[in-house]
Amino acid sequence: MGAPLPRFVRRILLLSRARGALERDALDLALETCAAPELELDPEARAVREAALERLVKQGARQHEMLDVEGLESTLALIAKHAPERAFQLQRDLAAQDAAPEVEAPASSRAALQALLAELRGAPAGTTATPSTPTAPSAPSAPSAPGPDDRASAGPARARLFHLAVDDGGEFLVAAGTRCVLGHLRSPRADLPFLADVEGEHAELRLEASFHGGERWRIVPLVPARPIRARDLGVPAEGHELAHGDRVELARNLAFRFVASEPSSSSAILELEHGAECQGAVRILLLAGGASGRVRIGRKRRRLIPVADLAEDVVLELKGDELVVACAGGVRSGAVVVAPGPEARLALPCPPPARVDCLLGARARPPFMLLLRPLAIEGGGARA
Incomplete structure (x- = not known):
């Protein structure tokens, strides 16, 4: 027998297999591969796993x-195989919808669904499945299956969204702009949609001038009957100015930690809790525009995206409709090569219309990689 492959080689091969399975929509194989010990702590494998689970949850909702x-x-069984808590949450959300259906469904089909959910939840088969808590989310009035044009028809988007994967730093959903609405997955007006006990348009994040100087993010409730909590206190109607480390609870099954570790930047990160995700990501980068919103990726502990072994800082800056990627070690994307130097930078469209790979120099070290890709929509393609 030959010598076993080095662990880093096995990791690369397994990650490639998981990505390929996700692209082919072989979600069970993608999840099985991501469960390998070699990928246990790999941030990109976690991103693949979250994307596969997100697709299954949406499939179950449809x-x-x-x-x-x-x-x-079948879908619930597959989710439960890899993430039992996610399957349980989906059952609760679907049961809550059945408790207050938007339209009258055929009695036999509705009864069969209720019996299935009751059986999976351990309730008597002849009873109506209900949520495990006394309060249930209001039935959204938005269309149940928003298409790629719905955001435009609903008015101008408050945020431009795309995915960002950072070598050794994990994956983010990027919301570029100064305002974004948090709401339910079924609402076309929600910039950040969640499958959770929230209203169609539940709250809004706004970047505003702060009384203390500079710009700060403020969270504002949009539905008075659905309170929001920050620092374990209720958020007033005028909103709450967020500070680094604040924990915000939007609903019983949706909360995030606000990360603004770099005082010189008005950009911030939302770290979702308890298995929540948005467009397959568990971290959301709120990317503010201009020099004050620059996001630095580097080895210093207080960088917004810290990467321990990075020799040169990588800087992301939103300038109008462009995302500028800068690194003194040089930037390369496809056939475009920017030589190393203090002004080395590359401007990319924001959001990207297709996948973009950026390689950044690191002075005699393996190149550092950023991957940008647009949001996927049903049937393939991208959503602006």
């Missing part, structure tokens, strides 16, 4: 709306 009992049962 099957529920279409009254596809057998399909929903």
Whole structure:
């Protein structure tokens, strides 16, 4: 027998297999591969796993709306195989929708769905499945399956969204701009949509001038009957100015920690808790515009995105419709090569219309990589 492959080689091969399975929509294989010990702590593997689970959750929600009992049962079983807590949460969300349906469904199909959810939750088969807590989310009035044009028809988008993967730094959903609405997955007006017990438009994040100087993010509730908590206190109607380390609770199953570790930058990160995700990501980068919103990726502990072994800082800056990527070690993307130097930078469209790979120099070290990609929509393609 030959010598076993080095661990880093096995990790690369497994990660490639997981990515390929995700691209082919072989979600079970993608999740199985991400569970390998070599990928246990790999941030990109976690991103692949979250993306696969997000697709399954959306698939289950569609099957529920279409009254596809057998399909929903199969999807729930697959989710439970890899993430039991996510399957349980999906069951609760679907049961809450059944408790206050938007439209009258055929009695036989609705009864079959209720029986399935009751069985999976351990309730008597003849009873109506209800949420495990006394309060249930209001039924959203938005269309159940928003298409790629819905955000435009609903008015100008408050944020431009895309995915960002950082070598050894993990994956982020980027929300570029100064305002974004947090809401339910089924609302086309929600810039940051969640499958959780929230309203269609639940709260808004706004970047505003602060009384203490500079710009700070403020969270403002949009539904008075659905309170928001920050620092374990209720958020007033005028909102709450967020500070580094604040924990914000939007609903019983949706909370985030606000990270603003670099005082010189008005950009920030939302770290979602308890298995929550948004567009497949568990971290959301609020990217503010201009020099004051620059995001630095580097080895210093207080960098907004710290990467321990990075020789040169990488800087991201939003300038109008462009995202400028700068690194003194040089920047390369496809056939475009920017030589090392203090002014080495590359301007990219924001959001990117297609996947973009950026290699950044690190002075006699392996190159550092950033990957930008647009949001996926049903049937392929990208969503602006």
